[in-house]
Amino acid sequence: MLYTFSESVYDSVELERYFQLLTDRDAVVLWQNGVVLLLKYPHLFTKNGAPCYVMEDDILARGLKNMIPSFVNLISMSEFVTLTEQFSPQIAL
Numbered sequence: 001m002l003y004t005f006s007e008s009v010y011d012s013v014e015l016e017r018y019f020q021l022l023t024d025r026d027a028v029v030l031w032q033n034g035v036v037l038l039l040k041y042p043h044l045f046t047k048n049g050a051p052c053y054v055m056e057d058d059i060l061a062r063g064l065k066n067m068i069p070s071f072v073n074l075i076s077m078s079e080f081v082t083l084t085e086q087f088s089p090q091i092a093l
Contacts, residue, residue: 001026002087003050005034010093012041018093024049027087029080031055039067046071055080 003018003026015037022028028050030037035058038045045052056074059065068074075083084090 002029002083002090003027004029004031004090004092005037006032006092008033008036008040010037012044015041015044019044019048022048022050026050027053027083029053029055029075029083031058031080035059035062035064038069038072039064042069045069053080053083 003022005028028045030052031054035054038052038054051073052071053073053075054068056076059068059074
């Protein structure tokens, strides 16, 4: 399953519930304001086997490029489209 997060308003308890569902066959994409979640709750993104992707344009727009951990994969819109083809079903949060 592909989980996409576009908002930064989730608290750690709510995010923890979503992340408990993740397996190594899933992926997480952060985009728009969702990229801030990586800075607010970095520990949640390292506790599961699912890879984490972040839209590079959204990181650059917010001046966060130097703050992104090394385990995160920066992706372009075309790479995001490829992920949507690889992972099904998809859930947008």
